[in-house]
Amino acid sequence: MxxxxxxxxxxxxxxxTIAFTVVLLIVxxxxxxxxxxxxxxxxxxxxxxxxxxxxxxxFADLLKFILxxxxxxDKSTRFIYFLAPVIATMAALMTMIVYPxxxxxxxxxxxxxxxxxxxxxxxxxxxxxxTSVGVYGIMLAGWSSNxxxxxxxxxxxxxxxxxxxxxxGLSLIGVILLAGTLDLQKIVExxxxxxxxxxxxxxxxxxxxxYLIAAIAETNRVPFDLPEAETELVAGFHTEYSAMKFALFxxxxxxxxxxxxxxxxxxxxxxxxxxxAEDLFGRGTFLFGLVGVIGFLLKVIFFLFLxxxxxxxxxxxxxxxLMNFGWKFLLPVALLNIFLTATLVILLT
Amino acid sequence: xLVLLFILFAGLAIGCAIAxxxxxxxxxxxxxxxxxxxxxACLYVMxxxxxxxxxxxxxxxxxxxxxxxxxxxxxxxxxxxRRRSRLGFLVPVAVVLAAILIAEATFIIWFxxxxxxxxxxxxxxxxxxxxxxxxxxxKYLLPFEITxxxxxxxxxxxxxxxxxxxxxxxxxxxxxxxxxxxxHMFDPTIALDDTRAVAAHGSNEVAEVMGxxxxxxxxxxD
Numbered sequence: 001m002x003x004x005x006x007x008x009x010x011x012x013x014x015x016x017t018i019a020f021t022v023v024l025l026i027v028x029x030x031x032x033x034x035x036x037x038x039x040x041x042x043x044x045x046x047x048x049x050x051x052x053x054x055x056x057x058x059f060a061d062l063l064k065f066i067l068x069x070x071x072x073x074d075k076s077t078r079f080i081y082f083l084a085p086v087i088a089t090m091a092a093l094m095t096m097i098v099y100p101x102x103x104x105x106x107x108x109x110x111x112x113x114x115x116x117x118x119x120x121x122x123x124x125x126x127x128x129x130x131t132s133v134g135v136y137g138i139m140l141a142g143w144s145s146n147x148x149x150x151x152x153x154x155x156x157x158x159x160x161x162x163x164x165x166x167x168x169g170l171s172l173i174g175v176i177l178l179a180g181t182l183d184l185q186k187i188v189e190x191x192x193x194x195x196x197x198x199x200x201x202x203x204x205x206x207x208x209x210x211y212l213i214a215a216i217a218e219t220n221r222v223p224f225d226l227p228e229a230e231t232e233l234v235a236g237f238h239t240e241y242s243a244m245k246f247a248l249f250x251x252x253x254x255x256x257x258x259x260x261x262x263x264x265x266x267x268x269x270x271x272x273x274x275x276x277a278e279d280l281f282g283r284g285t286f287l288f289g290l291v292g293v294i295g296f297l298l299k300v301i302f303f304l305f306l307x308x309x310x311x312x313x314x315x316x317x318x319x320x321x322l323m324n325f326g327w328k329f330l331l332p333v334a335l336l337n338i339f340l341t342a343t344l345v346i347l348l349t
Numbered sequence: 350x351l352v353l354l355f356i357l358f359a360g361l362a363i364g365c366a367i368a369x370x371x372x373x374x375x376x377x378x379x380x381x382x383x384x385x386x387x388x389x390a391c392l393y394v395m396x397x398x399x400x401x402x403x404x405x406x407x408x409x410x411x412x413x414x415x416x417x418x419x420x421x422x423x424x425x426x427x428x429x430x431r432r433r434s435r436l437g438f439l440v441p442v443a444v445v446l447a448a449i450l451i452a453e454a455t456f457i458i459w460f461x462x463x464x465x466x467x468x469x470x471x472x473x474x475x476x477x478x479x480x481x482x483x484x485x486x487x488k489y490l491l492p493f494e495i496t497x498x499x500x501x502x503x504x505x506x507x508x509x510x511x512x513x514x515x516x517x518x519x520x521x522x523x524x525x526x527x528x529x530x531x532x533h534m535f536d537p538t539i540a541l542d543d544t545r546a547v548a549a550h551g552s553n554e555v556a557e558v559m560g561x562x563x564x565x566x567x568x569x570x571d
Contacts, residue, residue, distance in 0.1 A: 080376065121477055125403035132411025136383070139415070143376070143422050155422065162415055182478055 011110070015117045019096055027254040028058035034308045041312035068243035073146055076240065080144040085241065085248035088137025092255035094130045098123040099262050100185045101296055102272045105289025115272075115289060116185060124182045127263060128169055131218065135161045137252065142237035153236030156319055157220060157227035163326040164217035164224075167210060170334035174207035174341040175200050175267045188271030196275035201268040206337045208268045210330060215260040217326065219253060222311040226319050261303035265296060272296045354395060362388035373429045379418050386410040398476035530555065 032047070032054060039046030048054040072081065102115030120126070135158050142154015178200060179187045191199050201208045217224040228236035238249045265271060272292030281288040317325070365384035372378045386409045393402035420426075474480055485493050532545045539545075549555050556563035 077374070077376070080380070083380075120399060122399045122403045125400070125407065125478075129403050129406035129411060132407055132415075133383075133387075135411070135415055136380075136418070139418055139422070140376075140380075151422065155419070158415065158419075162412070165411075 011113070012117065016097070019101075019117060020093070023093070023096060023255060023258060024251075027251060027258055028062070030254055030258070030304050031061070031250075032057050033304070034311070037305070037308045038312045041309070062247075065243055065247040070243045070245070071240075073240050075146045077144040077146070080140050082245075084137050084141035084144060085245045085252070086137075087140065088134060088252040089248045089255070091130050091134030091137065092252040092259060095127045095259045098126060098184055099266055100188050100271055102289045102293040104284060105286055105292075106284055107286065107289075112284065114185065115293065119183065119185055122182050123184045124172065124176065124187075127259075128165070128172075131256075131259075132162075132165060134252075134256070135165075137249075138237050141241065141249070145237075145240035147240055150237050150239045153227045153239070157237055160220070160224060160227065160319075160322060160326070161218055163323060164214045164330070167326060167330040167334050168214035168218060170331065170338060171207045171210040171214060172267065173338050174204045177338070177341050177345055178203060184266050184271075188266055188273065191270040192273050192278070196270065196273065199268065199270040199273070204268070204337075204341065206333070207341070208264075210334050210337060211264060211268070213330060214326075214334075215264065216307070216310065217322070219256045219260055219307075221257065221307055223314040223316045224322055226316055226322065229316060257304065257307055258300070261300045261307070264303055265299040269299045351395065355392070358388045358391045358395070362392070373431075375421050375426045375428075376418070379414060379421055382417075383410050383414050386414070396476070400476060400478045400481050 035057075036046035036048070036054060046054065047057045050056045050060050072078075097117040098120075100114070100116040104112055104114045106112045138161070139154050139158040142150045142152075142157070145151075175187065176182060179190050181187065187200075216222075220228055228238070238246055241249060272295055274291050274295035277288055277291045277295070281291065362385050365381040365388065368381035369378045369385065372381065386405060390402040390405045390410070393399075393405060529546050529548055531541075532543055532547050533539050533541055553563045
């Protein structure tokens with residue numbers, strides 16, 4: 001173990017800590033943003049008392065969650081009841097490591113480093129695999145609460161998630177066909193030319209729309225949030241969870257939203273590519289890296305805003321409409337997209 | 350370092366596998382099986398096969414075990430009770446067979462260790478996605494296509510089996526959403542006080558049997 005390896009490991013730990021902190025902060029402020037934006041859409045103001053304009057509200061909520069009484073149902077299966085939010089949050093957080101937050105930049109005192117935590121050959125498959133494991137959190141939560149409403153909510157939610165996982169994966173195959181690789185950093189680098197017109201959203205509009213719809217269904221958000229709607233099954237699979245375990249589920253849902261937005265940004269909106277940054281700053285410099293990271297964050301925030309906007313605007317699907325839509329419409333359209341993309345790729349090369 | 354990781358993942362896999370067999374609650378068994386699959390995926394990564402590892406997690410841990418957990422939850426499989434063991438004579442047989450298995454495995458490992466053929470290094474090209482992809486579509490194209498037809502046959506077979514109107518066995522469970530009707534409705538020769546039941550999938554089947562027009566439109570709210 002020489003100094004280079006040790007420095008590498010230390011750097012990775014620092015990167016993981018920074019990413020974890022940033023993700024938690026962004027997710028906490030997304031909750032606040034959702035409450036305020038939803039309020040403005042609905043003609044009211046939202047929480048603006050705590051701190052300037054409500055900026056300290058997430059910390060007040062965190063304090064409330066920590067101090068709340070933790071109620072555990074008597075006849076629940078204890079081990080699984082405690083394990084379920086852990087699985088949900090862990091699967092949500094584990095996908096964070098493969099996203100490229102910025103290009104290779106030169107940071108003073110350290111050298112040129114790529115701005116992502118890990119880089120490996122099958123990054124996109126890894127993301128799909130980890131989100132598949134996240135379904136277990138919801139299923140086990142619904143079952144272990146020993147409550148028939150939770151069980152129904154958990155089963156419906158997991159049936160919805162596994163159905164839309166297929167459409168999600170198939171919509172990404174178009175991007176993989178265009179890029180020729182599963183490595184997310186190479187996919188972002190391929191979208192660098194033509195001043196922003198080579199972003200895959202212009203080359204794959206149908207794939208982008210399918211991905212967005214499937215992603216909203218995967219994260220159980222409106223209009224696909226029947227399993228956890230307040231007026232339907234009490235609160236769905238997290239009815240019997242209180243205080244910190246509920247906070248973990250809540251956190252897992254928003255981190256999933258964030259993850260899915262980051263994947264959309266990386267694959268379709270060009271990741272850290274900002275249209276004229278290369279001409280202004282030159283590759284590999286610190287300013288280019290900074291502009292890239294800020295551009296990435298702005299694109300992700302746009303997707304989060306889109307999620308909140310949809311929540312304020314659309315009514316929700318009934319469960320049989322949801323399943324029909326996923327299996328009978330979205331899956332064939334995703335297959336059609338693959339067929340078209342493959343044909344065009346062969347014809348044009 | 351690699352040896353430590355191997356011991357960790359292999360130990361986890363063996364521990365979870367023993368838990369699958371030894372647990373009494375079937376859901377704990379299913380979760381332990383998921384643990385086995387994830388440990389195997391980690392072992393695949395150590396063997397320079399990242400694609401197989403990712404596909405193992407997606408297919409086995411993410412799809413097949415979801416199906417198994419669904420079945421356990423829907424059918425409400427109960428905890429096993431401790432039963433009096435009635436097959437005491439099989440224990441020495443099991444010990445002898447296990448000893449034979451361990452002897453075989455030791456012999457194989459010792460023999461491979463002594464052979465002059467050098468094993469491939471840990472860094473190889475075979476496990477990369479591009480190598481697997483090109484092999485699947487050139488050298489192994491026929492098995493690939495036949496496997497996909499096999500899977501299609503399985504799906505069609507499952508759908509066909511699930512669609513028939515059939516009698517519910519005593520103590521059997523019904524899929525939520527099916528209609529449960531007396532057998533007399535389908536076969537008028539059966540006596541009226543025969544309480545055996547039949548499951549029909551959908552109001553159109555029921556309407557067809559009862560001879561009434563089916564004007565239930567599922568797209569309109571009732």
